[in-house]
Amino acid sequence: QKEVEQDPGPLSVPEGAIVSLNCTYSNSAFQYFMWYRQYSRKGPELLMYTYSSGNKEDGRFTAQVDKSSKYISLFIRDSQPSDSATYLCAMRPYKSGTYKYIFGTGTRLKVLA
Amino acid sequence: DAGVTQSPTHLIKTRGQHVTLRCSPISGHKSVSWYQQVLGQGPQFIFQYYEKEERGRGNFPDRFSARQFPNYSSELNVNALLLGDSALYLCASRRLRPGSNEQFFGPGTRLTVL
Numbered sequence: 001q002k003e004v005e006q007d008p009g010p011l012s013v014p015e016g017a018i019v020s021l022n023c024t025y026s027n028s029a030f031q032y033f034m035w036y037r038q039y040s041r042k043g044p045e046l047l048m049y050t051y052s053s054g055n056k057e058d059g060r061f062t063a064q065v066d067k068s069s070k071y072i073s074l075f076i077r078d079s080q081p082s083d084s085a086t087y088l089c090a091m092r093p094y095k096s097g098t099y100k101y102i103f104g105t106g107t108r109l110k111v112l113a
Numbered sequence: 114d115a116g117v118t119q120s121p122t123h124l125i126k127t128r129g130q131h132v133t134l135r136c137s138p139i140s141g142h143k144s145v146s147w148y149q150q151v152l153g154q155g156p157q158f159i160f161q162y163y164e165k166e167e168r169g170r171g172n173f174p175d176r177f178s179a180r181q182f183p184n185y186s187s188e189l190n191v192n193a194l195l196l197g198d199s200a201l202y203l204c205a206s207r208r209l210r211p212g213s214n215e216q217f218f219g220p221g222t223r224l225t226v227l
Contacts, residue, residue: 006155043117043218044156051214071195088155090216093152099146099207100169101216103155 005025015113019076020085022105032082033065035074036088058088079111117206117219125225126194134189134222138206145187148203156203198227
């Protein structure tokens, strides 16, 4: 079993829809969670960073962490065709000196105009 | 401010050859990490360097090595290339201050091994 599981998609939604992207994980020590957006053949772009549990909002993006369920989510409101990309979740435990992030495989999102 | 930069953008090598990839972190960032991303997969951690010292290593063979220079730039070296080394190699930098754990990626170097 992989430490981080992410549905590869593709997920197709109409423009303006609310998108929900999710990751589950098995390591209860994970404390730092990030979401990246990656366009084809480009490097990942950091979207959201969350420490421990709770919600964080930034513009059209909301990140949620539920540590009791080992489940994290990224919501995109009012989705646009320019949001079409692969979304990667990444996480790591709190341990001084250890900065190895574990990534999901990524979910491919298509927003249809 | 410039982001993380990597060179070259693309590289084509043959099996058995050696390759060196380069990375310059964001100004003020002292930590550099290297990741390998095979098509259709998430990035896999290779190395992390901070203050020129290796601080973490992933499950990669000894053919992979890296170093960090006094200006915090970094090189990733891969010897005896195999077809399976074909991937996007990503460099990421971090500031490493309390409360600052965000990691920023460069555009990557796409390596093709024939």
